Amino acid sequence: MEEIDIIKPDDWHVHFRDNEILKAVVPETTRHFRRSIVMPNLLPPIINAEQALNYKKEIENAIPQSDNFEPFMTIYLTENINKDELKFAFDEKAVFAAKLYPAGATTNSDSGVKDISKIMTTLETMAKIGMPLLIHGEVTDKKIDVFDRERVFIDEKLDNICKKFPELKITLEHITTKDAVDYVNDGNKNLAASITPHHLALNRNALFVGGIRPHNYCLPILKREIHRKSLLKAAISGNKKFFLGTDTAPHLKIDKENACGCAGIFNATYCLAILAQIFDNEKSIDKLENFVSKNGAFHYNLGLNKEKIKLRKIQEKVVFRRYVNVGNDKIKIFEPDFPIYWRVDNY
Numbered sequence: 321m322e323e324i325d326i327i328k329p330d331d332w333h334v335h336f337r338d339n340e341i342l343k344a345v346v347p348e349t350t351r352h353f354r355r356s357i358v359m360p361n362l363l364p365p366i367i368n369a370e371q372a373l374n375y376k377k378e379i380e381n382a383i384p385q386s387d388n389f390e391p392f393m394t395i396y397l398t399e400n401i402n403k404d405e406l407k408f409a410f411d412e413k414a415v416f417a418a419k420l421y422p423a424g425a426t427t428n429s430d431s432g433v434k435d436i437s438k439i440m441t442t443l444e445t446m447a448k449i450g451m452p453l454l455i456h457g458e459v460t461d462k463k464i465d466v467f468d469r470e471r472v473f474i475d476e477k478l479d480n481i482c483k484k485f486p487e488l489k490i491t492l493e494h495i496t497t498k499d500a501v502d503y504v505n506d507g508n509k510n511l512a513a514s515i516t517p518h519h520l521a522l523n524r525n526a527l528f529v530g531g532i533r534p535h536n537y538c539l540p541i542l543k544r545e546i547h548r549k550s551l552l553k554a555a556i557s558g559n560k561k562f563f564l565g566t567d568t569a570p571h572l573k574i575d576k577e578n579a580c581g582c583a584g585i586f587n588a589t590y591c592l593a594i595l596a597q598i599f600d601n602e603k604s605i606d607k608l609e610n611f612v613s614k615n616g617a618f619h620y621n622l623g624l625n626k627e628k629i630k631l632r633k634i635q636e637k638v639v640f641r642r643y644v645n646v647g648n649d650k651i652k653i654f655e656p657d658f659p660i661y662w663r664v665d666n667y
């Protein structure tokens with residue numbers, strides 16, 4: 321038997337949704353993670369301090385007593401966002417960062433930004449006050465192939481933002497391509513990237529194994545093996561520019577197994593066990609703590625967590641719970657297509 325103790329991890333990208341789904345999924349994250357950045361793409365989106373604080377309260381009410389967890393709230397950038405309100409929300413510590421969704425890029429992103437030139441003065445304010453910018457880095461032009469949208473976003477949008485605002489702290493979220501890894505590696509010190517467990521575990525073949533697999537559908541979409549390998553190399557490198565953001569994104573089973581299935585993979589429950597297995601398979605378990613517990617905190621200028629967790633490798637394959645129940649429906653828990661022998665102790 322093998323075991324390791326690591327600093328309690330943080331998840332720098334989660335979707336908790338709201339109401340019944342929120343109540344069901346919050347404990348799946350707070351069980352293993354100490355802090356998370358919470359996405360603002362509700363309907364309607366979170367666009368001011370008051371909404372962010374109300375949402376934070378709803379999350380806090382769903383945290384089990386046994387868990388010590390802190391949600392970091394975000395504001396949804398729109399073309400009409402009020403800069404003073406944004407600054408107020410940040411100064412009052414109601415929010416930690418702002419999220420840029422290109423309009424139509426993913427779930428509930430219709431109020432997102434169509435023309436980035438319209439938010440340049442907002443980005444300037446953010447750079448000045450030290451507010452991080454979180455980016456869903458995909459163009460939404462229907463003429464651009466869905467597998468190329470991240471690369472084109474980097475070339476046509478991100479490069480311009482990075483050059484104009486080298487002091488702006490930017491996270492290119494849930495990166496999926498070698499192009500993104502290379503760009504972030506070569507980019508300025510304020511540019512970093514988060515990576516999800518599912519993009520480390522699967523390539524795009526997983527969407528079509530013996531039939532269409534709606535539970536492996538997410539945005540940005542899974543890519544070719546060459547890209548997965550590049551993400552893996554970045555994750556296990558220990559390089560401070562790459563850290564965990566799970567993008568755990570619950571949808572009800574009925575909305576996934578549907579003629580127009582929603583994008584998003586719910587991975588919170590076994591995320592750490594899966595990552596431990598992936599790092600172990602690469603003989604890099606010693607780099608797991610950097611990826612899940614340290615690099616993100618460094619990027620956001622936060623202290624490291626004081627608590628620790630224990631990960632244990634067992635003889636028998638771990639048997640996963642398959643669903644989280646929500647009322648009469650349920651949410652499918654992400655399970656990769658390889659065996660997992662790691663588990664977080666006591667759970």
Ligand SMILES: [Zn+2]
Pocket residue numbers: 333335359567569
């Ligand atoms: Zn997301």
